[in-house]
Amino acid sequence: MTRQIHFNAFEMNCVGHQSPGLWAHPRDRSWQYKDVEYWTGLAATLERGIFDGIFIADVVGYYDVYKGSAYHAIEQAAQIPVNDPLQLAVPISMATEHLGIGITASTTFEHPYTFARRLSTADHLTKGRVGWNIVTSYLNSGARNVGDDALRRHDDRYDVAQEYLEVLYKLFEGSWEEGAVVRDRANRVFAIPEKVHEIGHRGKYFEVPGYHMCEPSPQRTPLLYQAGASGAGKAFAARNAECVFVGSLSKSVLKAYASDIRRRAAESGRDPRKLLIYSLVTVIVDETDAKAQARFDEYRRYASYDGSLVFMSGWSGVDFGQFSPTDVIRDIPPNALTSMIENLVSDSRSWTVNDLATWGGVGGVGQVFVGSPTTVADQLQQWVEETDIDGFNLAYAVTPETFESIVDLLVPELQRRGAYPKAYRAGTLREKLFGEGPYLPADHPAASFRDIEAVKKAERQRGESPGFALDTAGQAPAA
Numbered sequence: 438m439t440r441q442i443h444f445n446a447f448e449m450n451c452v453g454h455q456s457p458g459l460w461a462h463p464r465d466r467s468w469q470y471k472d473v474e475y476w477t478g479l480a481a482t483l484e485r486g487i488f489d490g491i492f493i494a495d496v497v498g499y500y501d502v503y504k505g506s507a508y509h510a511i512e513q514a515a516q517i518p519v520n521d522p523l524q525l526a527v528p529i530s531m532a533t534e535h536l537g538i539g540i541t542a543s544t545t546f547e548h549p550y551t552f553a554r555r556l557s558t559a560d561h562l563t564k565g566r567v568g569w570n571i572v573t574s575y576l577n578s579g580a581r582n583v584g585d586d587a588l589r590r591h592d593d594r595y596d597v598a599q600e601y602l603e604v605l606y607k608l609f610e611g612s613w614e615e616g617a618v619v620r621d622r623a624n625r626v627f628a629i630p631e632k633v634h635e636i637g638h639r640g641k642y643f644e645v646p647g648y649h650m651c652e653p654s655p656q657r658t659p660l661l662y663q664a665g666a667s668g669a670g671k672a673f674a675a676r677n678a679e680c681v682f683v684g685s686l687s688k689s690v691l692k693a694y695a696s697d698i699r700r701r702a703a704e705s706g707r708d709p710r711k712l713l714i715y716s717l718v719t720v721i722v723d724e725t726d727a728k729a730q731a732r733f734d735e736y737r738r739y740a741s742y743d744g745s746l747v748f749m750s751g752w753s754g755v756d757f758g759q760f761s762p763t764d765v766i767r768d769i770p771p772n773a774l775t776s777m778i779e780n781l782v783s784d785s786r787s788w789t790v791n792d793l794a795t796w797g798g799v800g801g802v803g804q805v806f807v808g809s810p811t812t813v814a815d816q817l818q819q820w821v822e823e824t825d826i827d828g829f830n831l832a833y834a835v836t837p838e839t840f841e842s843i844v845d846l847l848v849p850e851l852q853r854r855g856a857y858p859k860a861y862r863a864g865t866l867r868e869k870l871f872g873e874g875p876y877l878p879a880d881h882p883a884a885s886f887r888d889i890e891a892v893k894k895a896e897r898q899r900g901e902s903p904g905f906a907l908d909t910a911g912q913a914p915a916a
């Protein structure tokens with residue numbers, strides 16, 4: 438059977454998400470990110486193209502590694518200014534009927550208790566179409582602005598994230614039992630207190646004794662996205678995520694990643710096919726190969742050298758501003774390079790700093806496919822077949838033009854080949870993607886927190902979480 442391809446749109450509530458400098462292109466509308474009409478119009482286009490969702494990235498902080506300051510980031514609008522992504526969920530849901538809305542939020546900056554309420558609210562108001570991209574953050578500038586010296590060590594951030602999720606699972610899955618809300622007018626009972634539980638969480642990083650403030654939302658735990666690439670990140674994704682994002686330039690690396698993440702999911706007791714893997718790609722498609730290439734060349738003329746190196750420096754931690762454009766990256770001491778750059782320089786070509794800037798100028802660290810609908814459809818199908826990924830997270834060069842050309846030209850070609858859906862499934866985002874119920878499946882770790890009283894009892898017996906008011910949970914007040 439022809440493999441089905443999934444599309445997500447990769448966006449951010451800012452100017453110049455992955456294509457720095459292209460805000461200056463006469464047709465680019467990313468600078469209208471602060472107009473709700475930009476988002477509702479784009480969302481309608483994506484829904485016309487049966488995209489799984491619009492996925493909105495986010496950072497707290499700014500890129501200040503390049504030349505040791507945020508000067509060029511600000512000048513080129515490289516992900517600054519950037520507005521809050523979660524506030525887009527409701528207007529997008531009102532302009533569409535099916536499109537998923539993936540919102541990025543970090544486990545570093547907000548307490549899980551208040552975040553749980555914000556996320557449940559969004560899931561209620563979108564009727565179960567919201568997803569959460571769990572990130573642990575990588576910009577020290579963000580940490581400094583909330584009173585910390587720097588971010589925690591990388592692997593410690595995942596340790597915090599795992600406990601953060603545990604708090605959310607307890608709140609979403611365990612605090613309010615099924616049937617707790619009865620809205621019984623005759624007996625004047627809105628909710629049955631015995632069916633609403635304090636979670637009694639006392640962990641290494643968080644103490645959350647009480648009740649979730651929201652009644653259960655359509656998905657309870659909103660759909661979970663993650664993009665871990667390191668060992669700790671992949672372990673976290675395999676354990677928790679339902680959709681995984683990855684950026685990779687080669688089919689072999691992508692294939693190894695997909696097989697590793699599915700193996701890890703199976704080891705955690707999960708069904709490895711219930712994990713959708715999307716690779717970061719930018720598609721420049723036009724009626725013919727020549728037209729698409731001309732379009733790409735035109736876009737490239739607007740890319741910003743400084744803006745591109747602002748991102749490369751921020752993502753890798755290496756200040757590329759200290760090198761000249763003709764310096765060869767392979768000659769930079771390897772211990773200063775992260776895996777992202779190492780992957781790049783292991784390529785047979787001798788990449789210079791200028792090559793890096795040019796490559797990152799359109800589409801960030803993802804692959805760029807340029808061509809007619811037939812050419813690009815061939816490439817996408819080949820990548821999916823050969824790597825065992827499920828689809829693509831599509832970045833834009835010029836928005837909404839990039840997405841419009843995909844919906845108008847590429848989607849019909851893929852549909853003609855039987856490789857792309859023609860309609861949405863009914864239900865919440867989780868039901869649309871996986872075809873089963875609105876809640877996380879029984880083999881997901883969140884399910885183990887559904888009987889929260891049993892969890893608290895087990896924790897008490899293990900002496901882990903002495904708990905708060907555990908014995909009174911769900912009981913009527915004494916007086």
Ligand SMILES: Cc1cc2nc3c(=O)[nH]c(=O)nc-3n(C[C@H](O)[C@H](O)[C@H](O)COP(=O)(O)O)c2cc1C
Nearest residue numbers: 494495541572574664665666667670682683684717
């Ligand atoms: C497609 C894609 C989208 C990402 N979006 C974000 C984002 O919006 N915000 C963020 O802080 N990190 C984002 N990341 C970074 C990941 O969360 C993660 O930190 C990165 O892939 C490195 O993996 P590691 O954390 O395991 O080292 C993204 C990564 C990829 C591949």
